[in-house]
Amino acid sequence: xxxxxxxxxxxxxxxxxxxxxxxxxxxxxxxxxxxxxxxxxxxxxxxxxxxxxxxxxxxxxxxxxxxxxxxxxxxxxxxxxxxxxxxxxxxxxxxxxxxxxxxxxxxxxxxxxxxxxxxxxxxxxxxxxxxxxxxxxxxxxxxxxxxxxxxxxxxxxxxxxxxxxxxxxxxxxxxxxxxxxxxxxxxxxxxxxxxxxxxxxxxxxxxxxxxxxxxxxxxxxxxxxxxxxxxxxxxxxxxxxxxxxxxxxxxxxxxxxxxxxxxxxxxxxxxxxxxxxxxxxxxxxxxxxxxxxxxxxxxxxxxxxxxxxxxxxxxxxxxxxxx
Amino acid sequence: xxxxxxxxxxxxxxxxxxxxxxxxxxxxxxxxxxxxxxxxxxxxxxxxxxxxxxxxxxxxxxxxxxxxxxxxxxxxxxxxxxxxxxxxxxxxxxxxxxxxxxxxxxxxxxxxxxxxxxxxxxxxxxxxxxxxxxxxxxxxxxxxxxxxxxxxxxxxxxxxxxxxxxxxxxxxxxxxxxxxxxxxxxxxxxxxxxxxxxxxxxxxxxxxxxxxxxxxxxxxxxxxxxxxxxxxxxxxxxxxxxxxxxxxxxxxxxxxxxxxxxxxxxxxxxxxxxxxxxxxxxxxxxxxxxxxxxxxxxxxxxxxxxxxxxxxxxxxxxxxxxxxxxxxxxxxxxxxxxxxxxxxxxxxxxxxxxxxxxxxxxxxxxxxxxxxxxxxx
Ligand SMILES: Nc1ncnc2c1ncn2[C@@H]1O[C@H](COP(=O)(O)OP(=O)(O)OP(=O)(O)O)[C@@H](O)[C@H]1O
Ligand SMILES: [Mg+2]
Numbered sequence: 001x002x003x004x005x006x007x008x009x010x011x012x013x014x015x016x017x018x019x020x021x022x023x024x025x026x027x028x029x030x031x032x033x034x035x036x037x038x039x040x041x042x043x044x045x046x047x048x049x050x051x052x053x054x055x056x057x058x059x060x061x062x063x064x065x066x067x068x069x070x071x072x073x074x075x076x077x078x079x080x081x082x083x084x085x086x087x088x089x090x091x092x093x094x095x096x097x098x099x100x101x102x103x104x105x106x107x108x109x110x111x112x113x114x115x116x117x118x119x120x121x122x123x124x125x126x127x128x129x130x131x132x133x134x135x136x137x138x139x140x141x142x143x144x145x146x147x148x149x150x151x152x153x154x155x156x157x158x159x160x161x162x163x164x165x166x167x168x169x170x171x172x173x174x175x176x177x178x179x180x181x182x183x184x185x186x187x188x189x190x191x192x193x194x195x196x197x198x199x200x201x202x203x204x205x206x207x208x209x210x211x212x213x214x215x216x217x218x219x220x221x222x223x224x225x226x227x228x229x230x231x232x233x234x235x236x237x238x239x240x241x242x243x244x245x246x247x248x249x250x251x252x253x254x255x256x257x258x259x260x261x262x263x264x265x266x267x268x269x270x271x272x273x274x275x276x277x278x279x280x281x282x283x284x285x286x287x288x289x290x291x292x293x294x295x296x297x298x299x300x301x302x303x304x305x306x307x308x309x310x311x312x313x314x315x316x317x318x319x320x321x322x323x
Numbered sequence: 324x325x326x327x328x329x330x331x332x333x334x335x336x337x338x339x340x341x342x343x344x345x346x347x348x349x350x351x352x353x354x355x356x357x358x359x360x361x362x363x364x365x366x367x368x369x370x371x372x373x374x375x376x377x378x379x380x381x382x383x384x385x386x387x388x389x390x391x392x393x394x395x396x397x398x399x400x401x402x403x404x405x406x407x408x409x410x411x412x413x414x415x416x417x418x419x420x421x422x423x424x425x426x427x428x429x430x431x432x433x434x435x436x437x438x439x440x441x442x443x444x445x446x447x448x449x450x451x452x453x454x455x456x457x458x459x460x461x462x463x464x465x466x467x468x469x470x471x472x473x474x475x476x477x478x479x480x481x482x483x484x485x486x487x488x489x490x491x492x493x494x495x496x497x498x499x500x501x502x503x504x505x506x507x508x509x510x511x512x513x514x515x516x517x518x519x520x521x522x523x524x525x526x527x528x529x530x531x532x533x534x535x536x537x538x539x540x541x542x543x544x545x546x547x548x549x550x551x552x553x554x555x556x557x558x559x560x561x562x563x564x565x566x567x568x569x570x571x572x573x574x575x576x577x578x579x580x581x582x583x584x585x586x587x588x589x590x591x592x593x594x595x596x597x598x599x600x601x602x603x604x605x606x607x608x609x610x611x612x613x614x615x616x617x618x619x620x621x622x623x624x625x626x627x628x629x630x631x632x633x634x635x636x637x638x639x640x641x642x643x644x645x646x647x648x649x650x651x652x653x654x655x656x657x658x659x660x661x662x663x664x665x666x667x668x669x670x671x672x673x674x675x676x677x678x679x680x681x682x683x684x685x686x687x688x689x690x691x692x693x694x695x696x697x698x699x700x
Contacts (some may be wrong), residue, residue, distance in 0.1 A: 057537075
């Protein structure tokens with residue numbers, strides 16, 4: 001893996017400072033700061049429209065930032081885009097291979113675009129096809145592949161030149177659980193080889209696999225840390241899980257209790273975000289007694305990433321209500 | 324600039340063209356189609372004007388001699404004889420004839436008594452251009468007849484007319500004044516311009532539309548590599564269309580080719596480069612195939628047909644419009660093609676046009692790259 005010497009010694013794969021992107025008056029990415037270490041799996045989380053793809057595009061040299069600065073592999077994201085492009089792999093959110101070419105033709109195209117030496121091309125092609133598990137589709141038009149197979153091929157093409165830093169924008173959207181698992185095994189393998197993975201996802205179980213996470217909302221960073229940190233120190237509130245029949249009917253009522261900040265339905269259970277679990281448990285019990293309900297249980301649980309995600313967004317919305 | 328990458332893009336593009344019957348058809352069939360339509364359909368020559376005659380003085384030999392002048396002229400075709408106006412009306416209405424010649428009853432009587440004889444000509448004026456030309460033909464037939472009569476009567480009186488002007492016009496380069504010879508080079512230029520701009524703008528807009536462009540931009544491909552890579556296949560198609568055009572012009576329409584094929588190739592390459600770059604420029608602004616194809620058609624078809632001298636001679640246009648035509652590359656290319664086909668012109672007389680085509684190619688190409696670079700990121 002070739003990198004700028006500066007980057008190699010500092011061990012930083014990606015670094016941005018006050019990175020901002022505006023489309024007209026609209027701020028899609030609002031002065032974010034972060035660093036990604038070499039060999040790290042960096043998860044980039046945020047609801048739809050948060051600015052994840054826009055950030056990735058700035059890092060890959062597709063968009064030029066409105067202001068702020070950053071480096072990828074030690075190269076400047078404004079002035080040295082061409083160098084960056086030699087060393088990164090990018091899998092865009094929207095499927096973006098040629099669907100009127102066959103699987104092999106797509107792979108050949110990208111290996112030639114990346115100037116992979118002729119004598120290596122066949123070997124890499126076979127590797128890519130094996131990695132993506134698409135041996136039987138070699139000669140098929142890409143158009144005729146199902147969604148999951150297309151994603152596998154796209155991943156294969158994005159890393160055919162064995163880049164040091166890999167940007168994956170929702171690589172597992174629309175693929176089945178087995179393929180997702182398979183993807184994450186590939187991602188972990190690549191990280192183990194010392195490559196840096198920058199990945200966005202909407203699946204919290206996937207986020208769990210990341211070394212570090214960053215959450216962004218309305219273009220603004222709202223949290224950063226390891227999954228563990230997210231669930232403990234970053235999450236200021238506590239979570240109570242209420243198990244009861246017809247939970248969805250009671251969720252709204254419980255959320256109106258003073259000691260409960262908000263509620264959300266997780267499966268068939270209610271998760272209540274509370275300021276103080278002792279006081280809230282008492283309030284909930286009192287409330288159910290008044291309503292004459294007995295077949296329930298309230299337990300304090302450890303926050304899941306999903307809880308953290310929801311709670312951080314609610315907090316942000318509350319703080320920015322007036323705007 | 325990396326030639327391997329350029330070739331990777333070109334060969335990918337070739338495969339895609341091969342698999343897309345629509346664009347392949349557009350590129351290969353449309354030119355033949357256009358040449359046939361314009362070559363056969365758009366003849367600016369007016370001859371064999373369909374004419375109906377009502378001879379009210381049919382018994383006279385003199386009248387019949389007079390009408391023989393019309394019958395023998397290649398400019399008229401007598402489709403019918405009649406004996407009433409209703410018929411004439413009807414024939415003109417149904418576009419069966421363009422002109423009606425009515426010889427009054429006492430036509431020969433007047434002539435024999437050495438008086439001026441009236442003759443009625445009815446012309447369908449709905450196409451004023453054609454009507455004017457047809458009237459001109461009729462007038463010249465009559466004038467010729469008058470001149471003959473005059474000479475005859477002078478001779479009878481013992482005079483010999485001495486001072487007359489006898490105009491002998493000779494048309495160079497296009498002896499038969501065959502308008503097809505004049506049109507076909509224009510059609511070739513129109514085909515190249517439209518096909519080139521249309522195909523390139525569509526092929527790039529398609530990459531934006533499908534998101535494949537985003538992937539490409541994330542690779543080390545440079546804008547100029549991408550553009551040149553896209554050029555190669557469409558350049559090939561452009562030259563194929565040119566060959567088809569020249570072949571059809573020569574074989575089907577009998578247009579002579581008197582110039583140098585080498586010049587044809589060089590100058591066509593310049594024109595093609597400009598047209599292809601224009602297509603790329605368009606697709607940088609329009610990122611959907613629909614919009615790109617509409618813009619490309621509009622921005623090439625109208626100037627190339629109306630403002631290039633293809634159909635309407637430039638010297639007939641208002642001064643302001645004439646000034647605009649200097650900006651239309653097809654104007655220069657058509658003039659070059661006509662020079663090569665009909666006059667056998669060399670570069671010494673065409674270098675003005677050649678320089679403009681070169682400028683057009685350079686400006687469009689650098690604009691395309693600049694615009695592409697800006698839009699891409
Ligand atoms: N080219 C553009 N022009 C104008 N607005 C844009 C452009 N690209 C993105 N946006 C806007 O910027 C915001 C952030 O978009 P972005 O695609 O980065 O979100 P995201 O976090 O990737 O969302 P998702 O999870 O839906 O992919 C959105 O409101 C989007 O509409
Ligand atoms: Mg996105």
